[in-house]
Amino acid sequence: MITTADLKVKLIDGLGLEDIEVDEIGDDMALFGDDGLGLDSVDAIEITLIVEKEFGVKIKDAGEESGVFSTPNTLVAYINENK
Amino acid sequence: MRIYDMDKKRYVEVTKVDNPTTKVEQLSHALYCYENEIFDVIYDKAQPALKAHVESFGEEFLKQDEMQFLYFTSGTTGTPTGVYKTKQNSKKQAWALIDTLPKDMKFNRIVTTVPFVHIYGVDIGGVVPKEMDIDVWVKENFIPEELAVEAEVEGTLIVTTPLFIKALNRIKKDTKFKNSYFLTSTAPLSPDDAKEFKERYESSIMQLFASTETGMMAYKVDDETILRAYDCVEIGESDNMLNISSPFVAKKILNETIQKVEFPFQTEDIVEMLSEHEFKLLGRSSNLAKVAGKRISTLQIESIVENLEGVECALVKVRKDEKALRDEVLDIYVESSEEIKSKDLKVALKKVFGSMHIVFKLYNNMIITKSSVGKKIGFKDKK
Numbered sequence: 001m002i003t004t005a006d007l008k009v010k011l012i013d014g015l016g017l018e019d020i021e022v023d024e025i026g027d028d029m030a031l032f033g034d035d036g037l038g039l040d041s042v043d044a045i046e047i048t049l050i051v052e053k054e055f056g057v058k059i060k061d062a063g064e065e066s067g068v069f070s071t072p073n074t075l076v077a078y079i080n081e082n083k
Numbered sequence: 084m085r086i087y088d089m090d091k092k093r094y095v096e097v098t099k100v101d102n103p104t105t106k107v108e109q110l111s112h113a114l115y116c117y118e119n120e121i122f123d124v125i126y127d128k129a130q131p132a133l134k135a136h137v138e139s140f141g142e143e144f145l146k147q148d149e150m151q152f153l154y155f156t157s158g159t160t161g162t163p164t165g166v167y168k169t170k171q172n173s174k175k176q177a178w179a180l181i182d183t184l185p186k187d188m189k190f191n192r193i194v195t196t197v198p199f200v201h202i203y204g205v206d207i208g209g210v211v212p213k214e215m216d217i218d219v220w221v222k223e224n225f226i227p228e229e230l231a232v233e234a235e236v237e238g239t240l241i242v243t244t245p246l247f248i249k250a251l252n253r254i255k256k257d258t259k260f261k262n263s264y265f266l267t268s269t270a271p272l273s274p275d276d277a278k279e280f281k282e283r284y285e286s287s288i289m290q291l292f293a294s295t296e297t298g299m300m301a302y303k304v305d306d307e308t309i310l311r312a313y314d315c316v317e318i319g320e321s322d323n324m325l326n327i328s329s330p331f332v333a334k335k336i337l338n339e340t341i342q343k344v345e346f347p348f349q350t351e352d353i354v355e356m357l358s359e360h361e362f363k364l365l366g367r368s369s370n371l372a373k374v375a376g377k378r379i380s381t382l383q384i385e386s387i388v389e390n391l392e393g394v395e396c397a398l399v400k401v402r403k404d405e406k407a408l409r410d411e412v413l414d415i416y417v418e419s420s421e422e423i424k425s426k427d428l429k430v431a432l433k434k435v436f437g438s439m440h441i442v443f444k445l446y447n448n449m450i451i452t453k454s455s456v457g458k459k460i461g462f463k464d465k466k
Contacts, residue, residue, distance in 0.1 A: 004262060008159060013373060016442060016444075019425040019426055021328065032311065034438065038438070038440070039440070040428075040438060040439075040440040042408060043440065044224060044226060045226060045227060045246065045247075045250050045408060046408055048226045048227060048228065048250075048254075049227070049253050049254065049408075052254060052255065053253075055101075057257070058228060058254075059226060059228065059264055060229070061228070061229055062223075062224040062226050062229065064224065075316045
């Protein structure tokens with residue numbers, strides 16, 4: 001099972017999030033938008049590549065309806081369901 | 084020609100939209116204006132500084148007779164430049180592109196990953212399918228796997244950016260796009276990436292060499308290194324820098340005032356001319372970085388950094404990372420009385436550029452070295 005901490009470490013490293021520690025990213029913090037981590041659409045593409053490379057899971061759609069990319073929790077749930 | 088909203092899985096009408104925000108709304112409104120010859124100002128309203136700059140002119144001032152669109156760029160000095168286009172400029176440009184597409188391929192739709200807040204999105208992603216009279220498929224957010232599925236469909240012309248080409252090279256996908264064709268914008272795509280894509284997916288990429296000020300100038304296919312100018316675009320060189328005369332350029336440009344464009348139009352692209360219509364791009368002369376498809380001035384970034392408390396001087400260098408998806412990374416060297424935090428800089432950048440994600444690496448405790456006339460020429464460690 002992948003944990004949110006595992007994911008956050010890979011995101012911080014893969015996205016080059018300077019000055020951000022694992023503890024500063026809440027499990028239910030929005031990954032995108034001004035109220036959350038502030039990632040953008042290019043980061044979303046990077047995340048699909050990070051998830052495939054690091055966890056061997058393909059993200060097949062941007063998941064506006066399913067909300068895969070919403071928070072660390074939703075992303076980890078998707079990874080664990082599809083691993 | 085119809086617009087297909089891939090998120091809502093339905094066709095939408097070309098119609099007037101007040102304050103368009105989604106890609107579908109932006110395209111629908113831009114094409115409505117194009118069809119009905121209604122003047123429209125197109126820029127990224129998510130950038131607060133740009134929005135304030137454009138709005139400071141007032142609508143009546145911006146509107147010019149016979150002009151179809153007014154696009155805004157960040158410009159070379161940090162002051163946004165407004166670039167007018169007539170309908171004929173956009174139409175001729177669309178047909179110049181259409182005439183260079185492979186004659187043995189028949190396209191029945193365009194799928195586009197780009198937004199419609201700049202010239203590439205509207206002129207290539209919107210006007211081209213309009214002139215070809217084929218449907219355009221739009222999705223708010225694409226991920227590489229989704230684009231791959233669309234590219235498998237025969238007769239698809241994909242309007243995208245080098246970022247997606249690099250991303251498609253990195254996913255594990257056993258498929259071919261033999262009957263589709265890719266168009267990408269000018270951002271760096273190395274010949275190696277283009278070659279890998281061609282060999283892996285058996286599909287071709289046409290890279291369009293263009294800017295907001297000049298429109299399309301030239302193109303190359305796959306891993307070619309030589310750019311070919313469009314037949315109707317005259318190219319020349321002065322002090323190693325490219326200049327052009329083109330039917331895609333309108334005679335008016337907006338800086339602080341509306342000015343007449345003089346031809347040939349001088350670009351800041353350093354080139355080696357190979358023939359009347361062919362050249363190699365060697366680099367850019369100015370301090371410009373390409374971030375999220377937009378050219379921004381490193382001088383503007385330096386100015387923002389130098390406005391932070393305690394900062395005496397800043398120097399910004401552009402670093403290209405061929406392996407990264409993003410265009411370019413900024414190395415920011417800071418001379419200051421106390422260390423600057425990335426978080427504080429992010430807040431300051433956000434005030435100017437909005438949600439545009441600028442990737443940078445901050446180097447504190449530096450001394451910026453200057454020439455005898457005060458020009459920043461380098462940096463050294465304070466310790």
